[in-house]
Amino acid sequence: SCGPFYPWILLIQTLRPPSTPDPVIGNECISANAKHCGECIQAGAKCGWCEQEDFLKQGEALSTRCDEVESLKERGCNDSQIQNPIGKKSIITNKPVTNRKKVTGVETNKPKPEEITQIQPQKLRLNLRSGQPQSFDLKFKRAEDYPIDLYYLMDLSYSMKDDLENVKNLGTSLMLEMKKITSDFHIGFGSFVEKTVMPYISTTPSKLLNPCTGDQNCTSPFSYKNVLSLTSDGNMFNSLVGKQQISGNLDSPEGGFDAIMQVAVCGKEIGWRNVTRLLVFSTDAGFHFAGDGKLGGIVLPNDGKCHLEDNVYTMSHYYDYPSIAHLVQKLSDNNIQTIFAVTEEFQPVYQELKNLIPKSAVGTLSANSSNVINLIIDAYNSLSSEVILDNSKLPEGVEIEYKSQCKNGVVNDKDDGRKCSNISIGDEVNFNITVTSKGCPNDGKSETIKIKPLGFTEEVEIILNFICDCQCQNNDVVKKSEKCSLNGTFECGACRCFEGRVGRNCECSSNDMATDDMDQTCRKDNSTDICSNNGECVCGTCECKKRPNPEERYSGQFCECDNFNCDRSGNKLCGGNGRCVCRECICDPMWSGRACDCSLDNSTCLATNKQICNGRGRCECGVCKCTDPKFQGPTCETCPTCPGVCAEHKLCVQCRAFGTGEKMKTCKEECSYFNLITVKDRNKLPQPNDYPYPVMHCKERDANDCWFYYTYAVNDTEREVHVVDKLDCPSGPDIIPIVAGVVAGIVLIGLALLLIWKLLMIIHDRREFAKFEKEKMNAKWDTQENPIYKSPINQFQNPNYGRKAAVL
Numbered sequence: 001s002c003g004p005f006y007p008w009i010l011l012i013q014t015l016r017p018p019s020t021p022d023p024v025i026g027n028e029c030i031s032a033n034a035k036h037c038g039e040c041i042q043a044g045a046k047c048g049w050c051e052q053e054d055f056l057k058q059g060e061a062l063s064t065r066c067d068e069v070e071s072l073k074e075r076g077c078n079d080s081q082i083q084n085p086i087g088k089k090s091i092i093t094n095k096p097v098t099n100r101k102k103v104t105g106v107e108t109n110k111p112k113p114e115e116i117t118q119i120q121p122q123k124l125r126l127n128l129r130s131g132q133p134q135s136f137d138l139k140f141k142r143a144e145d146y147p148i149d150l151y152y153l154m155d156l157s158y159s160m161k162d163d164l165e166n167v168k169n170l171g172t173s174l175m176l177e178m179k180k181i182t183s184d185f186h187i188g189f190g191s192f193v194e195k196t197v198m199p200y201i202s203t204t205p206s207k208l209l210n211p212c213t214g215d216q217n218c219t220s221p222f223s224y225k226n227v228l229s230l231t232s233d234g235n236m237f238n239s240l241v242g243k244q245q246i247s248g249n250l251d252s253p254e255g256g257f258d259a260i261m262q263v264a265v266c267g268k269e270i271g272w273r274n275v276t277r278l279l280v281f282s283t284d285a286g287f288h289f290a291g292d293g294k295l296g297g298i299v300l301p302n303d304g305k306c307h308l309e310d311n312v313y314t315m316s317h318y319y320d321y322p323s324i325a326h327l328v329q330k331l332s333d334n335n336i337q338t339i340f341a342v343t344e345e346f347q348p349v350y351q352e353l354k355n356l357i358p359k360s361a362v363g364t365l366s367a368n369s370s371n372v373i374n375l376i377i378d379a380y381n382s383l384s385s386e387v388i389l390d391n392s393k394l395p396e397g398v399e400i401e402y403k404s405q406c407k408n409g410v411v412n413d414k415d416d417g418r419k420c421s422n423i424s425i426g427d428e429v430n431f432n433i434t435v436t437s438k439g440c441p442n443d444g445k446s447e448t449i450k451i452k453p454l455g456f457t458e459e460v461e462i463i464l465n466f467i468c469d470c471q472c473q474n475n476d477v478v479k480k481s482e483k484c485s486l487n488g489t490f491e492c493g494a495c496r497c498f499e500g501r502v503g504r505n506c507e508c509s510s511n512d513m514a515t516d517d518m519d520q521t522c523r524k525d526n527s528t529d530i531c532s533n534n535g536e537c538v539c540g541t542c543e544c545k546k547r548p549n550p551e552e553r554y555s556g557q558f559c560e561c562d563n564f565n566c567d568r569s570g571n572k573l574c575g576g577n578g579r580c581v582c583r584e585c586i587c588d589p590m591w592s593g594r595a596c597d598c599s600l601d602n603s604t605c606l607a608t609n610k611q612i613c614n615g616r617g618r619c620e621c622g623v624c625k626c627t628d629p630k631f632q633g634p635t636c637e638t639c640p641t642c643p644g645v646c647a648e649h650k651l652c653v654q655c656r657a658f659g660t661g662e663k664m665k666t667c668k669e670e671c672s673y674f675n676l677i678t679v680k681d682r683n684k685l686p687q688p689n690d691y692p693y694p695v696m697h698c699k700e701r702d703a704n705d706c707w708f709y710y711t712y713a714v715n716d717t718e719r720e721v722h723v724v725d726k727l728d729c730p731s732g733p734d735i736i737p738i739v740a741g742v743v744a745g746i747v748l749i750g751l752a753l754l755l756i757w758k759l760l761m762i763i764h765d766r767r768e769f770a771k772f773e774k775e776k777m778n779a780k781w782d783t784q785e786n787p788i789y790k791s792p793i794n795q796f797q798n799p800n801y802g803r804k805a806a807v808l
Helices: 006-014 038-045 069-074 158-167 172-179 205-209 234-240 256-265 292-296 324-333 344-356 372-384 414-418 515-521 647-660 734-777 801-807
Strands: 047-050 064-069 090-093 121-127 134-141 148-155 185-192 222-230 277-285 336-342 361-364 387-391 398-405 411-413 427-438 447-453 460-467 488-491 494-497 535-538 542-543 578-581 583-589 616-619 622-628 676-678 697-701 705-715 717-726
Touching: 038 047, 038 064, 047 069, 047 158, 064 069, 090 134, 121 134, 121 427, 148 158, 148 172, 148 222, 148 256, 158 277, 158 398, 172 234, 172 372, 185 234, 185 256, 222 234, 222 256, 256 277, 256 324, 256 336, 277 372, 277 414, 324 344, 336 344, 336 372, 361 372, 387 414, 387 427, 398 414, 398 447, 411 414, 427 460, 647 676, 647 697, 647 705
Parallel strands: 121 460, 148 185, 148 277, 277 336, 336 361, 676 717
Antiparallel strands: 047 064, 090 121, 134 427, 185 222, 387 447, 398 411, 398 427, 447 460, 488 494, 535 542, 578 583, 616 622, 697 705, 705 717
């Protein structure tokens, strides 16, 4: 399921170098334990050696002469007595890049390829001090009308038969296209098939003459053949290529790597010039690589040398295929840019191969190679638009870093600092290159490295000189000096003892070091401890041992002193304002106290009125001690309980606590002078008896008639404000009770009015009735009948009513 070329992809991926972890950087100077000046300056760029004779204190080892330059000055070494050589650079050849335009027609003063300059400078010298980088600028400019050599290397196995027909006319056509790019173009042609041994080809006599089947007429198999060396004659290319015949082999992968190796290393036979070199590799199959030769009994590794006789590779049966890494090296050494013109089926394989070969490209070849000219032009444009710098092998301990300033202001560094992309002809790009050495590479001998843009013959030559010794090791050196008891060389302010001699003055033999008499002189006050248990007795003198922290040291005649057991202030030795000498702080100017924590500078106590502590306190160690209990603060100017304090801080408290008020927009700039602490309610506010300093309670109202409560206090030098986090605002009217009350009032008033009306009507009716009764009683007429009254009642009698009663 992975395809026929999966093993090649897997192999190529395994050949990629693993990433290396960044080195761990340790202490440079003190931990180097340098015995002489040369070792010291190799430890790091900041290291210096003090050659002052009286510099070492009792008990200090010789290696303590090596320290950071600033530390040596602080320890009392004169600036003129410090050996601290500085690296430098000097440019030897600095020919400017060529500004040249392509000329149509015949050019009379056409420069030779070696006269064209595309890179500047060409040669320089760097004097490198360990750990001290040296940088220089490199300029690259693609010259217009730069010559090009193109060598077409073609697979002539049987599957490429139709491709050969199209390539036969390639010479003149490609010449015409390349003339648009350069007026100086050379073209060559070579072909390959496979190693001429089993199992790659059939070795039967008939197959050796004609490896093809049926009536196909094929040429005998071969490994590689240089058909046409590089020439400017396109017609000759067509003529010679037209005579070529297809051959054949048994297996699918081809022996193209053998051919590429010979094309790369046989420069004279191929005719390569010192110009842009292009190799077009055309095939429709995979490739054999190192190790595959064992199938044919070939075990000798490829030697990477030219073996062409009569333009034919004659050692294919003797040497194995080259490895990918070997090919990369030879192509790079010979400035050859490779274009893989392969069919679509093998694109993944050659894409992986391209990733391992710098300045190479892959193009998709049509089934019959009809698109080869466009493929070559596109690949060339792609390759030439990118500049990649490469350097030769670096000496051990030397590192190089690149930083590129490319087109349109693009800046690259680290891995991408080597290259610039999208470069057109005439564009200028700049690189900043930094070279750093560690220690003294190659025993101090000069080395030469070269930097060049891949695919170009021009290069920058860099001579590296390593600073491994101090100047004092070459001047004023006294061998067998009396200062060294005639047993050593006096150099750089100290003795460098001969083998077998020890001691600061080389006065003792290493065989006589451990004796009771010598140990006695290393005991303080007849103590049983040798060198206070902080060192070793060497030649009757204490040499103090080193601490795990190289900044900490023992010293003294009996190693009884140290520079790390002094009083501390603010978790800093001697408060950071002095030096610890023999367990006592030596304070810097304007500082005093056991821990150098008392400042003698009164400027920090000056109030705004220029009085010390505002005239209300005294300055002690740079801090005001207020004598008036009402006043606080760093200069006794703050009075938390004085009238007007609440109004003074109202706006800042309002904007910081609630984000409102007049200072809302400038709150950050004007109101950051106090620490704000929020509390839930007024009961949580600090009370006057809670703290040893005065606390002012404040109640202020904002524009919305809301009250806010806070306290203001000064705690030493810090101002503290505690504020209730909720505003106390008057509550608004309750609408529902009001509406209900109004409605109820209206109803009650209506009922009351009705009751009053009813009551009045009752009273009125009673009065009228009483009046009627009274008038009735006072009437003068009686109850006689009215003469004109006629009763409305008529009586009638039934005439039969009596009869019926009589009959019964």
